[in-house]
Amino acid sequence: xxxxxxxxxxxxxxxxxxxxxxxxxxxxxxxxxxxxxxxxxxxxxxxxxxxxxxxxxxxxxxxxxxxxxxxxxxxxxxxxxxxxxxxxxxxxxxxxxxxxxxxxxxxxxxxxxxxxxxxxxxxxxxxxxxxxxxxxxxxxxxxxxxxxxxxxxxxxxxxxxxxxxxxxxxxxxxxxxxxxxxxxxxxxxxxxxxxxxxxxxxxxxxxxxxxxxxxxxxxxxxxxxxxxxxxxxxxxxxxxxxxxxxxxxxxxxxxxxxxxxxxxxxxxxxxxxxxxxxxxxxxxxxxxxxxxxxxxxxxxxxxxxxxxxxxxxxxxxxxxxxxxxxxxxxxxxxxxxxxxxxxxxxxxxxxxxxxxxxxxxxxxxxxxxxxxxxxxxxxxxxxxxxxxxxxxxxxxxxxxxxxxxxxxxxxxxxxxxxxxxxxxxxxxxxxxxxxxxxxxxxxxxxxxxxxxxxxxxxxxxxxxxxxxxxxxxxxxxxxxxxxxxxxxxxxxxxxxxxxxxxxxxxxxxxxxxxxxxxxxxxxxxxxxxxxxxxxxxxxxxxxxxxxxxxxxxxxxxxxxxxxxxxxxxxxxxxxxxxxxxxxxxxxxxxxxxxxxxxxxxxxx
Numbered sequence: 001x002x003x004x005x006x007x008x009x010x011x012x013x014x015x016x017x018x019x020x021x022x023x024x025x026x027x028x029x030x031x032x033x034x035x036x037x038x039x040x041x042x043x044x045x046x047x048x049x050x051x052x053x054x055x056x057x058x059x060x061x062x063x064x065x066x067x068x069x070x071x072x073x074x075x076x077x078x079x080x081x082x083x084x085x086x087x088x089x090x091x092x093x094x095x096x097x098x099x100x101x102x103x104x105x106x107x108x109x110x111x112x113x114x115x116x117x118x119x120x121x122x123x124x125x126x127x128x129x130x131x132x133x134x135x136x137x138x139x140x141x142x143x144x145x146x147x148x149x150x151x152x153x154x155x156x157x158x159x160x161x162x163x164x165x166x167x168x169x170x171x172x173x174x175x176x177x178x179x180x181x182x183x184x185x186x187x188x189x190x191x192x193x194x195x196x197x198x199x200x201x202x203x204x205x206x207x208x209x210x211x212x213x214x215x216x217x218x219x220x221x222x223x224x225x226x227x228x229x230x231x232x233x234x235x236x237x238x239x240x241x242x243x244x245x246x247x248x249x250x251x252x253x254x255x256x257x258x259x260x261x262x263x264x265x266x267x268x269x270x271x272x273x274x275x276x277x278x279x280x281x282x283x284x285x286x287x288x289x290x291x292x293x294x295x296x297x298x299x300x301x302x303x304x305x306x307x308x309x310x311x312x313x314x315x316x317x318x319x320x321x322x323x324x325x326x327x328x329x330x331x332x333x334x335x336x337x338x339x340x341x342x343x344x345x346x347x348x349x350x351x352x353x354x355x356x357x358x359x360x361x362x363x364x365x366x367x368x369x370x371x372x373x374x375x376x377x378x379x380x381x382x383x384x385x386x387x388x389x390x391x392x393x394x395x396x397x398x399x400x401x402x403x404x405x406x407x408x409x410x411x412x413x414x415x416x417x418x419x420x421x422x423x424x425x426x427x428x429x430x431x432x433x434x435x436x437x438x439x440x441x442x443x444x445x446x447x448x449x450x451x452x453x454x455x456x457x458x459x460x461x462x463x464x465x466x467x468x469x470x471x472x473x474x475x476x477x478x479x480x481x482x483x484x485x486x487x488x489x490x491x492x493x494x495x496x497x498x499x500x501x502x503x504x505x506x507x508x509x510x511x512x513x514x515x516x517x518x519x520x521x522x523x524x525x526x527x528x529x530x531x532x533x534x535x536x537x538x539x540x541x542x543x544x545x546x547x548x549x550x551x552x553x554x555x556x557x558x559x560x561x562x563x564x565x566x567x568x569x570x571x572x573x574x575x576x577x578x579x580x581x582x583x584x585x586x587x588x589x590x591x592x593x594x595x596x597x598x599x600x601x602x603x604x
Contacts (some may be wrong), residue, residue, distance in 0.1 A: 012508065041249060044222060046266065054187070084155045181217075361398060430505075512542065
């Protein structure tokens with residue numbers, strides 16, 4: 001029962017059918033027509049919320065998909081006598097093609113969210129003006145739906161009640177489908193993508209594929225609403241189905257209710273749409289757009305006073321985990337078994353697991369990394385040190401696929417990995433942490449580790465791996481704590497846990513001891529040694545020098561993007577080039593002079 005009460009989709013469906021019952025029992029014909037349109041907007045907001053709320057890619061182009069569904073339905077019916085149900089299917093297919101085309105460049109190239117939003121807005125305007133100039137589609141005059149047949153097959157009725165029932169069923173089906181998707185691997189992947197794209201990619205998630213899938217589903221669902229609207233109203237024109245007001249109202253209702261929740265768009269629409277209708281009638285004397293000013297004021301008030309919308313406020317009031325759309329059961333108290341390995345390195349200790357040959361990276365006219373030659377040997381802990389700005393994190397970014405090298409090549413177990421995407425590097429066995437911790441803010445600790453273990457594995461495998469990794473890094477007791485509430489030390493451990501869950505052969509640790517107390521540093525050293533004992537090769541960037549000297553088998557020193565020293569910790573610590581890089585030439589000269597004076601005094 002508790003699980004059912006916490007199912008956001010079930011609550012949303014219940015709210016919709018309560019509204020239908022109220023409309024049946026107490027409303028007149030006018031208000032029933034208002035209720036039908038209200039549920040149309042509920043459906044539209046729920047469909048948009050998949051890409052805008054759960055994936056975090058705000059689309060301004062959903063009016064285009066709404067219009068495609070409407071025009072396909074009416075045009076095929078009037079021109080070829082095709083059933084509106086088949087017309088909806090055609091509209092869905094065409095909307096998916098448009099969505100995949102619109103999302104290809106920004107998602108493939110990893111462009112900013114703003115670029116994606118502007119491209120979708122351009123798509124909506126292109127269709128608006130394009131359809132307005134096509135005579136076969138009615139141009140600016142629009143098109144009327146033929147009224148020859150009535151009944152469910154024709155999706156035309158002589159009364160309003162069947163329309164209300166049909167759109168309520170559409171909402172129910174959409175919510176059930178989305179609830180199922182969000183509780184599947186796709187839901188965890190979409191949420192991770194929304195929360196932190198860098199961490200999601202480093203967890204092995206294919207960002208391009210996950211975004212395209214969500215956008216296609218959202219577009220197809222939106223198109224269905226367009227087909228229903230055309231049947232209900234019986235007339236469409238470019239302004240009514242392709243106008244900018246479509247996306248404005250979708251954004252308004254979704255944001256006020258709460259994006260990233262199944263219940264938010266439903267509640268936002270059920271509150272604002274009838275209220276807007278009442279205001280439209282009451283404020284008609286003040287002008288046709290007076291009620292829209294009130295809409296705008298409501299949106300501003302919610303953004304400023306109720307971050308997360310009405311449902312976000314309700315969640316906070318009820319303890320944060322109620323009305324959750326997600327369920328996850330990671331096993332408790334799992335024995336600390338062996339850590340996962342996607343590709344076990346079939347090498348003896350000392351064999352080359354990774355080689356960098358002449359690797360460099362330029363950013364415009366700035367050379368961040370010159371020409372680095374480096375070998376990483378199986379089973380070792382290699383320290384990568386150097387002053388700030390030496391190019392250490394840039395080198396990690398090249399190894400992890402964040403961007404390609406400008407020159408040189410990188411091979412992992414004989415296979416070239418330079419230029420691969422982050423998720424491809426992860427799937428080949430390279431895992432990394434970040435200098436500034438990257439967490440999934442809406443996840444619990446268990447959910448974050450589970451999601452990193454999920455790509456390429458079944459739910460059961462990912463659950464088992466997440467349980468073992470949590471025990472291994474000492475976060476078992478904090479498994480149900482939201483990631484945003486962890487201490488710095490716990491976030492560092494969670495970063496390591498996320499990387500380990502991917503099953504790496506090579507682990508890249510970027511300043512995992514920064515900001516920790518001496519006791520916490522000691523525990524991290526013990527953890528890293530344990531990882532090496534299990535066959536995981538480690539490369540670590542670190543400024544806590546006593547930890548580097550104690551932990552590392554070998555050290556490579558970078559300065560100004562070039563390797564200036566390499567060797568055992570004891571050798572590197574005495575290297576004059578290293579001393580100069582860290583302390584400066586004058587400090588080195590002063591140190592040498594002081595040593596000479598001490599020697600002279602000793603002789604005297």
